[in-house]
Amino acid sequence: MRAFVRALPWIGPALVLIALVVLFPIGVMIGNSTRDISQSGVDRGGVGLANYAEVFAFPYFWPIVGRTLVWVVVVVVLTVVISLALAQLLDKAFPGRRLVRMAVVVPWAASVVMTTLVVHYGLEPYFGIINAFLVDTGIISRPEGFGWTRNPGTAFAWAIVVAVFVSLPFTTYTILAGLQTVPGETLEAARIDGAGPLRAYFGVVLPQLRSALAVAVLINVINVFNSLPILRVMTGSIPGYDADTVMTMIFKYMQNQHRIDLASALSVVAFGLVVAIVGVYLRVVRPLEEA
Numbered sequence: 001m002r003a004f005v006r007a008l009p010w011i012g013p014a015l016v017l018i019a020l021v022v023l024f025p026i027g028v029m030i031g032n033s034t035r036d037i038s039q040s041g042v043d044r045g046g047v048g049l050a051n052y053a054e055v056f057a058f059p060y061f062w063p064i065v066g067r068t069l070v071w072v073v074v075v076v077v078l079t080v081v082i083s084l085a086l087a088q089l090l091d092k093a094f095p096g097r098r099l100v101r102m103a104v105v106v107p108w109a110a111s112v113v114m115t116t117l118v119v120h121y122g123l124e125p126y127f128g129i130i131n132a133f134l135v136d137t138g139i140i141s142r143p144e145g146f147g148w149t150r151n152p153g154t155a156f157a158w159a160i161v162v163a164v165f166v167s168l169p170f171t172t173y174t175i176l177a178g179l180q181t182v183p184g185e186t187l188e189a190a191r192i193d194g195a196g197p198l199r200a201y202f203g204v205v206l207p208q209l210r211s212a213l214a215v216a217v218l219i220n221v222i223n224v225f226n227s228l229p230i231l232r233v234m235t236g237s238i239p240g241y242d243a244d245t246v247m248t249m250i251f252k253y254m255q256n257q258h259r260i261d262l263a264s265a266l267s268v269v270a271f272g273l274v275v276a277i278v279g280v281y282l283r284v285v286r287p288l289e290e291a
Contacts, residue, residue, distance in 0.1 A: 026271070032264035039258035051265035060241040065273070067156070068225065068245040072277070075163045075224045076217060082164065083171035083216070084209075088201075090172070091179045108169030116162050116233040123148040123158065149234060152242035159234040159243075163224060171216045178212025179205070214285075218278060225274050246270045 033051055036044040055061060090101055107115060122130035125147060134140045148154045182205055190200040228247045235243035244252070246266065253263035 029264050029267050029271075032261055033268050035261055037259075037261040041260065047261075051261050052269070055262060055265050055269065060244070064241060064244050064246060064249055067243075068247075068273075069277075071156075071160065071163075071231075071245050072221055072224050075160055075167065076220045078160075078164045079167040079171050079220055080213065080217060083168055083175050086168065086172045087175035087179055090176055104172055105169050107166045112166055113229045113233060115166055116159075116230050119158065119162050120149055120233055150238065152235065152238050152240075155235045155238060156231075156243045159230050162230050162234065163227060166230070167220055167224065171220060174212050174216040175209060178209040182208050217281065221277060221281065222274060225270075225277070246273070 034046055034048060036047045036050075038044060086104065090097065090104070119130065122128045125131055131140075131148070135142070148158055186204055186208075187200055190204045195203060226247060228251060231243070231245060231248050232251065235248070241249070247270070250263050250266050250270065253259045253266060
């Protein structure tokens with residue numbers, strides 16, 4: 001206890017910042033989820049768990065939760081797999097490596113909304129450059145024959161492509177930093193023992209990337225789960241709920257229905273879902289244990 005009191009002047013500002021930026025908004029969100037708040041923002045009293053019951057009773061709720069899990073798993077897995085290959089490439093010495101490393105940062109530095117809009121307009125049937133390329137290569141037959149962003153399935157798939165693209169820089173550089181810590185002597189010893197490139201990578205390099213992968217996966221899970229701009233741009237014009245995730249549903253509750261109480265209840269459910277996903281990942285994979 002005395003050690004904590006002595007350290008309080010140093011950690012106090014950080015604790016105050018955490019309380020104001022993290023704990024206070026969570027408390028307000030949980031409080032709003034148990035209130036009856038009108039569309040004009042008037043608090044009409046407590047309703048207990050009625051808002052949660054209404055959220056769970058929504059006919060599209062479980063399909064939306066399932067789609068959210070698909071969104072997170074597919075984006076994170078593709079991002080990590082591609083980043084492992086990119087990091088391995090960027091760790092090698094080749095002419096122009098510095099320029100290539102700088103180019104990888106561009107999707108991270110650019111606005112996510114801007115990047116998504118470029119892809120969205122590129123998929124337009126008549127003037128989109130991506131759509132024109134698909135027609136010219138024979139992948140689709142007519143430019144007007146496929147409305148990529150007007151169909152829930154294809155719009156959601158393209159949103160995954162964009163999410164992977166903008167997630168690559170951070171993940172690649174995190175893994176690349178991990179590669180710098182792999183001792184060259186260990187790899188040389190593996191080669192002397194007769195290990196080929198694949199065996200050396202999976203048996204020596206990959207286990208030592210465990211901590212880097214843990215950071216990359218955890219941060220990507222949280223970021224992808226909470227991602228709104230990509231899905232909002234790619235699927236926002238589609239009527240109904242066939243392309244929604246939990247985050248876009250929260251946005252619709254707030255913008256279209258002006259139901260802060262329902263949005264807060266769904267936000268609490270989403271928060272619990274993220275904690276559960278991270279908890280299962282840490283429990284099953286145990287990424288922070290020594291390889």
